[in-house]
Amino acid sequence: MAPEISNKMASLHGSMIRELFKLGADPNMISFGGGNPSAETFPVKEIEEIAAEVLTNDPISVLQYGLTEGYTPLRDTLKCYLAEKEGFDFEKNELFIVSGGQQGADLTTKVLVNEGDVVLTEEPAFVGCLNTFRSYGAKLVGIPMQMDGMDTEALESTLARLTASGEKVRFLYTIPSFQNPTGITTVLAKRKEVYRICQKYDIMILEDNPYGELRFAGSNVPTIKSMDTDGRVLYCGSFSKTMAPAFRIGFLVFDKSLINPITVAKQCTDVHSNVLFQYICNEYMTKYDWNAHLETSRNVYHHKASLMLEQMKLKFHPDVKFSTPEGGLFVMAFLPEGMDAYPFVREAINKGVLLVPGSAFLADPAGVSNGFRLNYSSPSDEKIVKGIDILGKLTYAWIQNHSVQ
Ligand SMILES: Cc1ncc(COP(=O)(O)O)c(C=O)c1O
Known part of the structure; x- marks a missing residue:
């Protein structure tokens, strides 16, 4: 057949x-x-030590079904880390563990996009996420990248045109730091402009930041999520480039109003992320020298x-x-x-x-x-x-x- x-x-x-x-x-x-x-x-040796210790002393805790939102100690560690490092406000936001950054994009699209809606994306941009948006029937509209980040004039004129023609634009996809594929970092003024324009046209932003921890030159630029005063930014991070990609562990930070739909979306997809690897990430971040x-x-x-x-x-x-x-x-x-x-x-x-x-x-x-x-x-x-x-x-x-x- x-x-x-x-x-x-x-x-x-x-x-x-x-x-x-x-x-x-x-x-x-x-x-x-x-x-x-x-x-x-x-960090192979450390992963081996942590896994051996837990599998010897408390195996059931990492082998039984876990919580959809993620392993609580890892969520708490990440919340403290991101509040301190990026200034995220966890009074208003929640953090879930997801199965890689790719799943953060998938859950965001599942929750926000109806077939035929428009998703705006930096162009070029990471094809894995573009395909995720396509798989939900989104129409992709590209905003050109320049050497200092997205062309924000093009963003504004595109949004004006799409809104005038009655298109429903659901969110903007951006990778502001060390973008895949260009390696470009969006400068602070443009990050502010992106947020202002999305606020003006009332569209959400998916900020994908799997490389953020890997800055080796220049100075830190605040994330768009750190400027978010009205809950329009979903922020996605990943352990793929800081621990190991085969862990398939990432995290999604979003406004608390999205807790229920994101919980259900994740339950439909994979129930929860791998508990053993969440445990290893948390132990590594808290008991070894993460920095x-x-x-x-x-x-x-x-x-x-x-x-x-x-x-x-x-x-x-x-x-x-x-x-x-x-x-x-x-x-x-x-x-x-x-x-x-x-x-x-x-x-x-x-x-x-x-x-x-x-x-x-x-x-x-x-x-x-x-x-x-x-x-x-x-x-x-x-x-x-x-x-x-x-x-x-x-x-x-x-x-x-x-x-x-
Ligand atoms: C920009 C970007 N987002 C998301 C991902 C997905 O990463 P992962 O699912 O391994 O966290 C990648 C992987 O290369 C990427 O480059």
Whole structure:
């Protein structure tokens, strides 16, 4: 039997990145295509100690069904941490543990979006979440990214146009710090402007911040959630890049008025997140040196990002521009305006370097982008140098042969 697939899923294509991953498995390929955190940063020994201790002394507490909203000690630890570090107000807000940041986006969409509603998104933006929005029948409308964050004039004019034409805009999706895929950080003035405009048009904001703890240069910029006076920002964080992505543990902070729908949405999806891994996160945050651990991870990424950027400056054609990430895992490079990066990426793959074309991250999947994403967290130093050398030569050959007249 050939089962009939729902309209919502039939129109979705598998992530181009997951497909490219298969090519990345070739040991001869230099992969700048993935998005994995560096395995060097996983606190393996400590995870082993914590797991062994609890499985020996109190196994039932981590093996029995848990609470939908999450393991209470971890929720309390995170609330204290976020209140102190980001100034979040937990008189007005609640925090649930979710199964990775991806589930934070999923629950937000499940609760807020009806089929045919509009979700605004930075463009380009993380394709995993774009696909989540699509899977609920949302219409995606992109707001271009600039080197200092979202184009807020475009945000305002788009909202004016959509509202005038009677579209129901449910929320804006933004990744203000070390954005995936561009590596760009939205400056404070633009964060304030984003909040002001969303307030003016009365739309919600989903602030996705899985890389926020990984700042290795520049100075901290307040989150949009910290400016939220009227409960319009849902804030999503994750342990995927600070502990280990296979834990599938993240957290969602939201206005208390959303407690009931989010509880039910999570119950429908997976009942609760993995209790053993929540326990490990909490023990690690409270009994080990969390700040020292983050500092070690930042140093790893700082080193790798600096090396890749330095090599790009040396080797890339001067007409190829690129972002300067102050944290996170990615940098995005841009061929001259008007060029499509997709065939460039295919050629790079033929030459043994895996990249992701910017078009994979667009609101319109048929759109064209001159950008391509490079990941520096996974490849070794040697591979970074070798891969950028290959790409650098390709940028010269490509621009010479494909110059836009
Ligand atoms: C911007 C962004 N949001 C969310 C996620 C999902 O992360 P996870 O579900 O592992 O927390 C990712 C993963 O790469 C991401 O880049």
